[in-house]
Amino acid sequence: MPKLKTLLAPPLPAIVALGLLLAGVMQAAHAQGLPTFEVVAKDGRLTPETIEVPAGKRIKLTIKNEGRGPIEFENLDLRVEKVLAPGASSFVVTPPLRPGAHTFIDEFHPETGKMQLIAK
Template sequence: MTVRHALHALNRPVLLAGLLLFAALAPVHADDLPTFNLLIKAGHFVPETLEVPAGTKFRLLIKNEGPGAEEFESIELKKEKVLGPGASSFLIFQPLKPGSYKFFGDFHPETAQGRIVAR
């Protein structure tokens, strides 16, 4: 056996162990998460209240159908996302404890109010 073949054979178990470790530590894909939709329209969030399962990681898909920019912001949840008119985006939330979490839109703070309720 040549040195090259010996090194190649030695690297196979290391490569396999690395791949198994990567697979075990890989995050859950966003496609596998429960998804909840939030629409921004005319300076309002629709729906104003989103119910999500407590203790479950989830994705919030946000679409801005308004004529101007709007922001999803939650100080309690430490999340924010600005969307231009017609834009869509998403946020991933780690599992929430049961409770109510407020969010608002910075561009229309009087009307763009909502909450996420984890049950």
């Protein structure tokens, strides 16, 4: 009788890969219905510098790196972080935002790469 380990070994990586793919697809599908705002990073600057967003709601930020170097877009309080190579685009989804200002930075350019979400 074949060992269980031998029977599971070949399909296990495929099962894990399928699970990861489905998780990513589900997250992307869920993010489609969220209020969406665009942020552009270019040469150490984040544009726009201020975005008004609804308080108490999750939001989706699409990020485009149009600069010549990598960026690390983040807000540690919200546990949001995304690293993008030059020319890359991606998105992050925030947790529901408390009213007030939430500062995001480009960790590679912390002095000039700043923007604020103003949740109202």
